[in-house]
Amino acid sequence: MASTSPESAAAGETNDPIHIRRLELSDHERGFLALLSQLSACPDLTASEFAARFAELAAQGDDHVILVAEDPSAPERRILATGCLFVERKFLRGGGKAGHVEDVVVDAAARGRGLGLRIVRRLVEIARDAGCYKVILDCTPELRAYYAKCGFVEKGVQMAVYF
Numbered sequence: 077m078a079s080t081s082p083e084s085a086a087a088g089e090t091n092d093p094i095h096i097r098r099l100e101l102s103d104h105e106r107g108f109l110a111l112l113s114q115l116s117a118c119p120d121l122t123a124s125e126f127a128a129r130f131a132e133l134a135a136q137g138d139d140h141v142i143l144v145a146e147d148p149s150a151p152e153r154r155i156l157a158t159g160c161l162f163v164e165r166k167f168l169r170g171g172g173k174a175g176h177v178e179d180v181v182v183d184a185a186a187r188g189r190g191l192g193l194r195i196v197r198r199l200v201e202i203a204r205d206a207g208c209y210k211v212i213l214d215c216t217p218e219l220r221a222y223y224a225k226c227g228f229v230e231k232g233v234q235m236a237v238y239f
């Protein structure tokens with residue numbers, strides 16, 4: 077979700093120059109959408125369109141968390157990586173909650189440095205702390221090994237209807 081409160085640094089990451097925090101409105105100016113376009117079609121939004129969607133997501137509070145990674149000392153503080161967690165509230169499991177990880181992407185120039193791992197692990201921690209009984213995601217077969225390193229195991233079959 078959209079908030080200015082930073083995520084606390086996990087143990088061992090305090091000296092890392094790359095900060096992981098929640099999405100901020102000003103990230104529209106820091107290449108957030110250009111980064112997402114490395115994952116899927118992501119045409120630019122005007123500042124007001126971006127602000128409207130940001131407000132919608134912010135209204136969901138901790139049920140919709142978007143994390144971004146940035147190097148605060150870098151010029152323009154371009155966003156280097158992102159990932160999203162949304163929390164599905166169920167009737168099942170005594171009113172249980174399931175976490176869904178979506179839209180994970182690391183800038184092509186920043187891959188292979190552990191950022192993808194850090195973002196996904198942090199999202200999983202947030203889901204666990206929120207009381208989710210599971211976290212699930214869809215990915216291509218090529219990403220099995222990556223998500224296994226993030227702690228996921230293969231389960232079920234992905235199905236989709238696209239419009």
Ligand SMILES: CC(=O)SCCNC(=O)CCNC(=O)[C@H](O)C(C)(C)COP(=O)(O)OP(=O)(O)OC[C@H]1O[C@@H](n2cnc3c(N)ncnc32)[C@H](O)[C@@H]1OP(=O)(O)O
Pocket residue numbers: 114115177178179180181182183186187188189190191192193194213214215216218219220221222225
């Ligand atoms: C739910 C979804 O959003 S699925 C969509 C995922 N996103 C994409 O496909 C967008 C394009 N790809 C990317 O943005 C990146 O390559 C990512 C997110 C897949 C990986 O991010 P990176 O920061 O490069 O990964 P990171 O450096 O943290 O790698 C963590 C570990 O996974 C391994 N790994 C990373 N990518 C892959 C891969 N494609 N295949 C197999 N292993 C991989 C790394 O070798 C590393 O292992 P190690 O700890 O033994 O060295």
